[in-house]
Amino acid sequence: MDAILFYGIIILLALGFLSFAWLIVRGWLELIFSFLLGVFKLLWNIVEVVFWVVALPFKLLGFLVRLVLPKRANQKDAETTEVQA
Numbered sequence: 001m002d003a004i005l006f007y008g009i010i011i012l013l014a015l016g017f018l019s020f021a022w023l024i025v026r027g028w029l030e031l032i033f034s035f036l037l038g039v040f041k042l043l044w045n046i047v048e049v050v051f052w053v054v055a056l057p058f059k060l061l062g063f064l065v066r067l068v069l070p071k072r073a074n075q076k077d078a079e080t081t082e083v084q085a
Helices: 002-084
Strands: none
16 A cells, blocks of 8 residues: 555656646747747848838839830820921
8 A cells, every 4th residue: 555655646746747847848849939930020021121122112113114104105206296297
C-alpha cells in the first residue's frame, strides 16, 4: 500500500512538472512565432511602402502623359488639316 501511495505521488509530481514544462515550452514557442510574425509584417510594410514610393512617380508620369498627349495629337491634327487646306 505504501508503494502505491509513493508511486502515485511521484506520478502526480511528474505530471505537474510536465504540465509546467509544457507551459514554458509553449510560451517560448509563442514568443518566437509572434516575433517572427512581427518581423514578417514589418518587412511586408516596408516592401509595400517602397513599392508605392517607386510606383507613384510612374503613375503620376503616366497620368501626365495621358493628359498631355491627346492635346498634342489634337494640335498635330489641326496643323495637318491646315497644311492640307
